Amino acid sequence: MTRPFVMGAVAYAPKVVTIWEGFKEYFRARDFEFDFILYSNYERQVEAQFEGAIDIAWNSPLAWVRAERMARTRGQSVRAVAMRDTDCDLASVLVVRGDSAISEVSALRGKIVGFGAIDSPQANLIPLDHLRTQGLVAGRDYTARRFDVLGGKHGDHIGGERDAALSLMAGEIDAAWMIDGNHLAFSREGVLPAGATRIVARTGAYDHCNFTTSPGASEEQVARFVELLMGMAWDDPEVRPLLELEGLKAWRIGRTSGYAQLARAVDDERFYDSKGNILVTDYRY
Amino acid sequence: MTAKEIFLSPIIDIENLGLDAGAHLLIKHGLNKIPVGGELLVTGNAPGWQAQLSAWCRAQGHPLTFIEGKAQITRSDIHAGRCRGATQTGSADPKQNGAVHEHAWPCYGLAARGATVEAGAPEYAFRLNQKHEVWADNAAELYAQAVAAQWNPDQAIDWNAAFELPDEVENAVAQVMTYMIENENAALVVPARFLGQMHPHFREVQAVLAIQVADEARHIDVFTRRLRLRGREPALSTAGGQASLKTLLDETDFSIAGFLLSVLGEGTFVSLLNFLHAHAPDPVTRQIARLAAIDEGRHVAFGMAHLLRRLKLEPEFRTRLTHAVETRNDALSGTSGLNEEVFDALILLAAGEFTPAAIATGYARVQTLMTDMAEGRLARLLRLGFEGKTAQRLAALHTRNFM
Numbered sequence A: 001m002t003r004p005f006v007m008g009a010v011a012y013a014p015k016v017v018t019i020w021e022g023f024k025e026y027f028r029a030r031d032f033e034f035d036f037i038l039y040s041n042y043e044r045q046v047e048a049q050f051e052g053a054i055d056i057a058w059n060s061p062l063a064w065v066r067a068e069r070m071a072r073t074r075g076q077s078v079r080a081v082a083m084r085d086t087d088c089d090l091a092s093v094l095v096v097r098g099d100s101a102i103s104e105v106s107a108l109r110g111k112i113v114g115f116g117a118i119d120s121p122q123a124n125l126i127p128l129d130h131l132r133t134q135g136l137v138a139g140r141d142y143t144a145r146r147f148d149v150l151g152g153k154h155g156d157h158i159g160g161e162r163d164a165a166l167s168l169m170a171g172e173i174d175a176a177w178m179i180d181g182n183h184l185a186f187s188r189e190g191v192l193p194a195g196a197t198r199i200v201a202r203t204g205a206y207d208h209c210n211f212t213t214s215p216g217a218s219e220e221q222v223a224r225f226v227e228l229l230m231g232m233a234w235d236d237p238e239v240r241p242l243l244e245l246e247g248l249k250a251w252r253i254g255r256t257s258g259y260a261q262l263a264r265a266v267d268d269e270r271f272y273d274s275k276g277n278i279l280v281t282d283y284r285y
Numbered sequence B: 001m002t003a004k005e006i007f008l009s010p011i012i013d014i015e016n017l018g019l020d021a022g023a024h025l026l027i028k029h030g031l032n033k034i035p036v037g038g039e040l041l042v043t044g045n046a047p048g049w050q051a052q053l054s055a056w057c058r059a060q061g062h063p064l065t066f067i068e069g070k071a072q073i074t075r076s077d078i079h080a081g082r083c084r085g086a087t088q089t090g091s092a093d094p095k096q097n098g099a100v101h102e103h104a105w106p107c108y109g110l111a112a113r114g115a116t117v118e119a120g121a122p123e124y125a126f127r128l129n130q131k132h133e134v135w136a137d138n139a140a141e142l143y144a145q146a147v148a149a150q151w152n153p154d155q156a157i158d159w160n161a162a163f164e165l166p167d168e169v170e171n172a173v174a175q176v177m178t179y180m181i182e183n184e185n186a187a188l189v190v191p192a193r194f195l196g197q198m199h200p201h202f203r204e205v206q207a208v209l210a211i212q213v214a215d216e217a218r219h220i221d222v223f224t225r226r227l228r229l230r231g232r233e234p235a236l237s238t239a240g241g242q243a244s245l246k247t248l249l250d251e252t253d254f255s256i257a258g259f260l261l262s263v264l265g266e267g268t269f270v271s272l273l274n275f276l277h278a279h280a281p282d283p284v285t286r287q288i289a290r291l292a293a294i295d296e297g298r299h300v301a302f303g304m305a306h307l308l309r310r311l312k313l314e315p316e317f318r319t320r321l322t323h324a325v326e327t328r329n330d331a332l333s334g335t336s337g338l339n340e341e342v343f344d345a346l347i348l349l350a351a352g353e354f355t356p357a358a359i360a361t362g363y364a365r366v367q368t369l370m371t372d373m374a375e376g377r378l379a380r381l382l383r384l385g386f387e388g389k390t391a392q393r394l395a396a397l398h399t400r401n402f403m
């Protein structure tokens, strides 16, 4: 038997097991030996990519940034080979209460701004970067209130963003960051009553998760893996439940053009160093 | 795209309505009017509407660009995916050609008949999934009649009507009610069991069974209330009576069970209820019997309609019905059938008092009841196409327990 192609994924919610068991079945039905290992956090997963434990990782954008830095330091290379259609060109929005006097970013001076988990690209790092490029630095120009849920999951668990939204509605903070799709999701849930909030800022577009190859992964297996992913059609009733659960309509070929803001934020906020070492101190995972 | 082309694309203005407040419905409405691959322009002035629209389009799979402050959505065909390979499940109106399928497949599941069922929906194992096994063409009408004929015991029956019966006659009423209730229990449980096994595709039959079960529950209720009206508790339930009913519950074929329960049993019960309506010694029992008889008439009508249809398609099924009556008779040959207490109680009810003349009248009335029952069974068997001699034999073989 050929060695199966092993994927790493982070177990940020119980459904992760259902998703990858479904993928495993899908791959095996097509004669592709596939298995997966679940990690409790992205840091451990990225490290495993360099220990030969996994051939590919389903990585958060932050994990991608780290993997890319670690590879470069070691003279190796990793590649982003596939991603979800729904992970292209995301944006985060800064939301205030409808009756707030804040109508632009400069009005945040002296205010309390809610952020998600410390390791959340969409609700912490990219928003911090967005404000920094507008001349606003946390702790100096405004107070950052962080809503930390499940460290090491890189913000995959939306609990932090939801807590920030709740805190905003409770009047405890003046503004809150969230991914654009969550703004709609929270309004559907009723966490943010219709029309009770207003968007005052929006980050530039960025990309989210990707499948990151590990150094030394078999090119042939990677190619077959990507080919099978691209063959997953929403029209196929056997596959559709998996795609719905994983939140996509179609897989796309990976690209790395959407991570620049995050990489800059990682440097500015001193999250990782250029070699991929973890610098940030109050980060538990 | 040129300015002219933009001008030609349909455009909708969501004004100050955000997508956090329902604007996506306007956009969907707009997209529904253009072909797949077509473009829809959207403008708005809610703060941040562009960000919301981006998130929504991404989740929906529609490509989006912004041109001169307007959003341009390209309608994707991803939503058609859910209908690809989907199953069409007949149609809602049973009178339309092909509306009710001969075979209701497990994948139809709980969907409304006529719905388009997405491929990959779970399969439900409903045992009764063949139209010929359950269907009657007038099921919808019978259900409508049943709905219209529902009665509220508190209003339909004068529970406070004045009457006084000798103790023994009141005891006889309690004994007859005890017997009726156990028969009604069988009449409730049999259709209820089939109801749970029936594919919902046969909606009209499902509805008939459901309301039949409700009818029987009401009968059990009013018989119990009459029994308790003068402080009595239920009386004797005999082994023979229960053995007779058990053979009904043991029957797993819907048509045969309907034949034994509705055509023969409930048909016979209608005669008994008519007898009680005419001869019961108190007005409450008479009222109850009248109302229950009307309900039972519908139950018989459905059984007859179903069997007439099935026998027309499958004349040889008559042999199985014959066999079922014979087998049941054999199974019950060791039991006493109708218990003496019930028989005597009926005479006493019809007599009303302990005088030789009254008892003579009561006895004659019960004899007439027996003849009525036998004639009714014979008439229904003949209508179902049983040949004269066979019909007579089967009518006579029917359980002495009446049901």
Ligand SMILES: [Fe+2]
Pocket (backbone or CB within 6 Å): B184, B187, B215, B216, B219, B292, B296
């Ligand atoms: Fe009844």
Ligand SMILES: [Fe+2]
Pocket (backbone or CB within 6 Å): B187, B216, B266, B295, B296, B299
């Ligand atoms: Fe009945």
